[in-house]
Amino acid sequence: MNPAHFETDRIIIRPFVEDDLQTIHRILDQTFGDGMNIANESALRERKSWLQWSILSQEWLPKMDQTPYGDRAVLLKTTNQVIGSVGYVPLRDVYWQIPELDIASHGYATPEVGLFWVIDPLHQRRGYATEAAQALIDHAFKHWRLARILATTDDSNVASQAVMRKLGMRLTRNPLPEPHWLQVVGELENTG
Numbered sequence: 001m002n003p004a005h006f007e008t009d010r011i012i013i014r015p016f017v018e019d020d021l022q023t024i025h026r027i028l029d030q031t032f033g034d035g036m037n038i039a040n041e042s043a044l045r046e047r048k049s050w051l052q053w054s055i056l057s058q059e060w061l062p063k064m065d066q067t068p069y070g071d072r073a074v075l076l077k078t079t080n081q082v083i084g085s086v087g088y089v090p091l092r093d094v095y096w097q098i099p100e101l102d103i104a105s106h107g108y109a110t111p112e113v114g115l116f117w118v119i120d121p122l123h124q125r126r127g128y129a130t131e132a133a134q135a136l137i138d139h140a141f142k143h144w145r146l147a148r149i150l151a152t153t154d155d156s157n158v159a160s161q162a163v164m165r166k167l168g169m170r171l172t173r174n175p176l177p178e179p180h181w182l183q184v185v186g187e188l189e190n191t192g
Contacts, residue, residue: 006135012075013086013132015058020073021051023082027120067144071116074132076123084119086132088140091150093182100172101187113140115151117163124159130166137167141190151186161186 006013016024025047029037037043057070071087091114096103103110115136117129133151140146151169153160161184164171169186 006072006132006139007077008131008135010077011083011128011131011135012077012080013072013135014075016051016054016071016073016085018051018055020082021048024051024073024085027082027084027118030121031118067113074117074119074128083123083128084117084132086115086117086129086136088136089114089116091152093152093179095150095182095185097176097182098172098174098185100170101185112148112150113146115149117160127166129163133163133167137188141192146190148187148189150188152182153184153186154180155183157184160184 005015021044025044026035026038028047029035029043054071058068058072061068061070067088067090069088069090071085073082074084074086075082091112092109093112094109095101095112096106096108096110115133117133119129119132137149140149151160151164151167153164155173161171164184164186167186167188169188172185172187174183174185
């Protein structure tokens with residue numbers, strides 16, 4: 001199995017290609033911004049650089065026997081339309097701040113393997129993020145034998161927290177106010 005290509009009942013997950021630029025730029029600008037940079041040439045050039053990195057990481061990390069971190073395109077099987085992105089992300093943070101994670105490295109950042117997902121607002125609330133993330137979890141637990149996977153978000157991202165719950169993640173909260181992106185951590189342990 002190609003570790004960058006997955007299929008489920010409704011979606012295909014594959015490496016990005018250069019032709020995905022306009023679509024993924026719009027999706028990311030609308031979900032992580034205000035949608036005002038869709039036609040901005042400078043923002044598009046920056047996104048193109050990110051897309052090239054995403055494409056190259058899917059090619060080169062496996063060749064070097066490294067964890068194939070990075071984003072992949074999420075497509076509808078019925079139309080072959082890109083509707084989002086999902087990927088493995090290297091997480092390095094102060095997880096010791098969250099007692100339930102049981103990390104004894106007080107004062108030090110520790111690395112973890114995380115998940116990222118984003119779905120086009122036109123296709124949200126249909127379970128695609130959960131389906132895509134579950135495919136990556138299944139692969140990571142079965143083939144890489146990871147002990148656990150994390151996902152992080154802030155308190156206001158209730159949609160992401162709902163996906164974490166659907167994936168069976170245990171949600172924990174950071175008792176400290178900073179960093180703001182590390183307020184909610186979903187943890188899923190490999191029980192297989």
